[in-house]
Amino acid sequence: MSSSAGAEVPHDTLYRLLVQEVTEYAIYMLTADGIVASWNAGAERFKGYRAAEILGRSFAEFHTPEDRAAGLPQQALATARAEGKFEGEGWRLRKDGSRFRAHVVIDAVHDTSGRLLGFAKITRDITAQHEAERRSTESERAFRLLVQGVTDYAIYMLDPRGMVSNWNDGAERLKGYAAAEIVGRHFSVFHTAEDLDAGSPQQALATALAVGKFEDEGWRLRKDGSRFWAHVVLDPIEDVDGTLLGFTKITRDLTEQREQSTRLQRITDKLDLALANMSQGLCLFDADERLALCNRRFREMLRLDEAAAHIGSTFTQLLSRLHGPGARGAIRRIREEHLASLAGTHHTVAEEMIREGRTIAMSHRALPGGGWVTTMDDITERRQIERRIVHLAHHDGLTELPNRASFRARLDAETSTEGSCAVLYLDLDRFKPVNDTLGHPAGDALLRAVAERVQGLLRPQDVVARLGGDEFAVMLGGCARATEAGTVADRLIREIGRPFVVSGLQVLIGASIGLAVAPLDGTDPDILLRNADLALYQAKQAGRGCHRAYVAGMERVMQERLELEQDLRRALCNNEFLLHYQPVVDLERDHINGFEALLRWDSPVRGRVSPGEFIPLAEEIGLMPEIGDWIMRTACREAAAWPDGLKVSVNLSPTQFRAPHLVGDIQAALAESGLPPHRLELEITETAMIDDMEMAKTTLHRLRDLGIDIAMDDFGTGYSSLSFLRSLPFTRIKIDRSFVQDLGVKPEAAAIVRAVTGLCGSLGVATTAEGVETESQIAMLRAEGCPEVQGFLISRPCPAGEVHNWIADFRSSRSGRVPAALSA
Numbered sequence: 011m012s013s014s015a016g017a018e019v020p021h022d023t024l025y026r027l028l029v030q031e032v033t034e035y036a037i038y039m040l041t042a043d044g045i046v047a048s049w050n051a052g053a054e055r056f057k058g059y060r061a062a063e064i065l066g067r068s069f070a071e072f073h074t075p076e077d078r079a080a081g082l083p084q085q086a087l088a089t090a091r092a093e094g095k096f097e098g099e100g101w102r103l104r105k106d107g108s109r110f111r112a113h114v115v116i117d118a119v120h121d122t123s124g125r126l127l128g129f130a131k132i133t134r135d136i137t138a139q140h141e142a143e144r145r146s147t148e149s150e151r152a153f154r155l156l157v158q159g160v161t162d163y164a165i166y167m168l169d170p171r172g173m174v175s176n177w178n179d180g181a182e183r184l185k186g187y188a189a190a191e192i193v194g195r196h197f198s199v200f201h202t203a204e205d206l207d208a209g210s211p212q213q214a215l216a217t218a219l220a221v222g223k224f225e226d227e228g229w230r231l232r233k234d235g236s237r238f239w240a241h242v243v244l245d246p247i248e249d250v251d252g253t254l255l256g257f258t259k260i261t262r263d264l265t266e267q268r269e270q271s272t273r274l275q276r277i278t279d280k281l282d283l284a285l286a287n288m289s290q291g292l293c294l295f296d297a298d299e300r301l302a303l304c305n306r307r308f309r310e311m312l313r314l315d316e317a318a319a320h321i322g323s324t325f326t327q328l329l330s331r332l333h334g335p336g337a338r339g340a341i342r343r344i345r346e347e348h349l350a351s352l353a354g355t356h357h358t359v360a361e362e363m364i365r366e367g368r369t370i371a372m373s374h375r376a377l378p379g380g381g382w383v384t385t386m387d388d389i390t391e392r393r394q395i396e397r398r399i400v401h402l403a404h405h406d407g408l409t410e411l412p413n414r415a416s417f418r419a420r421l422d423a424e425t426s427t428e429g430s431c432a433v434l435y436l437d438l439d440r441f442k443p444v445n446d447t448l449g450h451p452a453g454d455a456l457l458r459a460v461a462e463r464v465q466g467l468l469r470p471q472d473v474v475a476r477l478g479g480d481e482f483a484v485m486l487g488g489c490a491r492a493t494e495a496g497t498v499a500d501r502l503i504r505e506i507g508r509p510f511v512v513s514g515l516q517v518l519i520g521a522s523i524g525l526a527v528a529p530l531d532g533t534d535p536d537i538l539l540r541n542a543d544l545a546l547y548q549a550k551q552a553g554r555g556c557h558r559a560y561v562a563g564m565e566r567v568m569q570e571r572l573e574l575e576q577d578l579r580r581a582l583c584n585n586e587f588l589l590h591y592q593p594v595v596d597l598e599r600d601h602i603n604g605f606e607a608l609l610r611w612d613s614p615v616r617g618r619v620s621p622g623e624f625i626p627l628a629e630e631i632g633l634m635p636e637i638g639d640w641i642m643r644t645a646c647r648e649a650a651a652w653p654d655g656l657k658v659s660v661n662l663s664p665t666q667f668r669a670p671h672l673v674g675d676i677q678a679a680l681a682e683s684g685l686p687p688h689r690l691e692l693e694i695t696e697t698a699m700i701d702d703m704e705m706a707k708t709t710l711h712r713l714r715d716l717g718i719d720i721a722m723d724d725f726g727t728g729y730s731s732l733s734f735l736r737s738l739p740f741t742r743i744k745i746d747r748s749f750v751q752d753l754g755v756k757p758e759a760a761a762i763v764r765a766v767t768g769l770c771g772s773l774g775v776a777t778t779a780e781g782v783e784t785e786s787q788i789a790m791l792r793a794e795g796c797p798e799v800q801g802f803l804i805s806r807p808c809p810a811g812e813v814h815n816w817i818a819d820f821r822s823s824r825s826g827r828v829p830a831a832l833s834a
């Protein structure tokens with residue numbers, strides 16, 4: 011080597027320089043008794059002492075008071091002296107008193123002869139590493155405590171074969187096994203027999219290995235054999251080299267959630283079923299005006315298929331499908347009005363729409379979070395019924411004409427404008443016999459035909475109404491004169507008098523009309539109707555088939571009728587009625603058969619009142635059943651005193667015959683009087699029976715079963731069906747006086763008498779002719795085979811007190827004919 015390279019540095023010098031410059035380690039020498047003999051830069055950095063400050067001092071100053079009190083510095087030197095080396099970790103102190111974690115190595119240094127020279131000490135600051143390890147240890151401990159402390163989840167490990175290798179508290183609580191009972195057993199013990207047969211445990215491990223995770227729900231078993239619904243997650247665990255270490259398994263009990271979900275699903279299914287089958291349409295729009303829900307009925311009502319009204323459709327799109335894409339302006343207006351109505355109220359917004367002829371009622375209600383719910387109901391039939399109800403409230407259900415209320419309203423509107431009009435009050439003549447004989451359906455058909463015929467005779471401004479029964483009213487608009495109204499009335503009478511064809515039969519009826527004119531006869535609708543009704547009453551009194559105009563003073567007639575009604579009611583209470591008796595005799599045998607009881611009224615105010623005047627009124631006001639019961643009791647009581655078992659005939663009015671207690675009342679009258687039933691004969695007209703033939707048949711048979719005779723009165727004036735004679739238990743037929751009066755005048759009268767007498771003779775039913783007044787009638791009746799008669803020729807009706815005298819006179823004068831004196 012050249013001298014210019016400088017002298018070679020000794021090795022121990024180089025080593026010393028190297029040690030001095032190391033800053034990552036504290037490297038220094040100690041004497042044999044532990045005194046610091048050297049100091050490097052690393053030692054100064056770690057411990058904060060400069061060489062001048064620490065050389066010659068004991069290394070024990072770097073130890074904590076706890077370590078020095080325990081003698082650890084001396085123990086470390088002793089170990090290094092004895093074993094050649096000491097290595098350890100512990101807390102050390104810096105000059106400023108702060109601590110750091112140190113890794114310490116002390117090596118004993120000997121000379122060549124083996125003599126101890128001192129110690130070489132190397133210290134490394136491992137505070138950061140120690141802290142990291144501490145944190146890791148704490149983390150692992152916390153995690154272990156966490157896993158062990160979880161009780162809502164079963165968290166445990168499986169080895170690669172599926173054997174349970176650890177067990178937390180949650181697993182014990184959930185599955186019932188203590189750790190000692192389950193660790194080391196295969197996790198398939200938690201599976202059902204069905205899962206085991208299907209190989210589910212092995213498939214779960216295989217899936218976790220293949221895809222990195224297995225997740226599933228299913229039934230699992232507890233130790234006691236009970237089942238729970240589990241959510242399972244299975245993850246494989248591998249080391250850094252990819253070697254399988256095992257599996258982590260987390261299981262959660264979802265039994266309650268599953269039951270809740272099942273219940274919720276059942277409720278949802280039921281709601282879906284209800285929505286699908288409810289009669290109302292239902293839809294829900296969200297805050298974005300999109301259809302969020304609707305049922306089948308909603309689409310059916312709007313005539314939209316699923317594509318046209320699909321979930322997600324906007325309200326505007328739906329309106330476009332309903333109204334057509336060309337109605338953009340109308341659609342925009344409908345949408346804006348709809349949203350404004352919802353925004354302006356917290357209540358339900360109702361509206362109706364017509365869709366393909368059907369009326370749909372819609373109810374909209376805004377939702378708190380935006381949007382709205384709509385229910386829809388098809389109210390087509392309801393609206394039709396309502397319209398029908400409104401129509402019926404103002405129209406007659408049979409003829410479809412306006413009714414009384416509607417007519418009055420039209421009349422009020424006409425008169426309130428100070429206009430002129432005429433009111434015609436029309437009543438059908440002979441309608442009741444048609445209704446009674448042909449039946450109510452025929453009567454209804456006749457009323458409809460009359461209504462149609464009357465309408466055909468009127469002008470557009472005129473109104474015809476049915477007031478009830480067989481009464482009609484006509485308003486002639488603009489008619490101010492009674493003569494003009496009378497002309498129309500006469501035309502109506504003529505047209506109604508023309509034959510009608512009802513049920514294939516020709517029917518003849520008539521009409522009577524009363525009329526009043528506004529403003530001459532009044533301007534109030536009720537007054538006009540009343541005055542026209544008063545005029546109608548006068549038309550009926552005049553013989554029917556005519557018209558009469560209202561004249562001031564007609565009210566007196568109605569007042570008299572009201573007074574008659576009041577007197578009639580008092581008469582029953584005051585015992586003003588009495589009975590007269592007209593005999594029925596058999597001229598062939600010169601024998602008295604009995605007497606017919608005839609009602610008379612001797613009023614203390616009116617005197618003797620004609621039966622034709624008060625009996626129709628009593629029937630009309632419903633007083634006849636009560637009067638009839640008085641007649642029955644009185645006749646039975648008075649007849650019980652007659653000799654030779656003579657019969658008494660009592661007439662039954664139609665209302666009395668239909669009374670449900672009739673048979674009981676008659677039995678009571680017979681029991682009170684002591685009159686034997688065979689001495690009582692009941693006279694009944696056809697009109698009393700025609701309304702309910704089954705009831706009539708039952709009642710008459712009950713009476714005949716009591717031994718009471720039954721006579722058909724006024725035979726020939728009504729329907730006179732031969733089926734009556736065949737099906738009803740009559741014992742006598744009374745030929746009406748009209749046929750007796752026509753004997754010798756109309757040839758058909760004798761033929762009718764002959765036919766009736768012959769038919770009754772064949773049936774074993776007696777025949778009596780009523781209203782006999784002349785000897786010629788007696789002769790003709792004898793010739794036709796009807797010797798049983800009743801009438802003025804035989805005797806006028808006499809009071810009860812004169813019956814015995816009449817019987818004695820009749821018997822004393824028997825000489826083959828009735829003396830004229832007997833008829834006086």
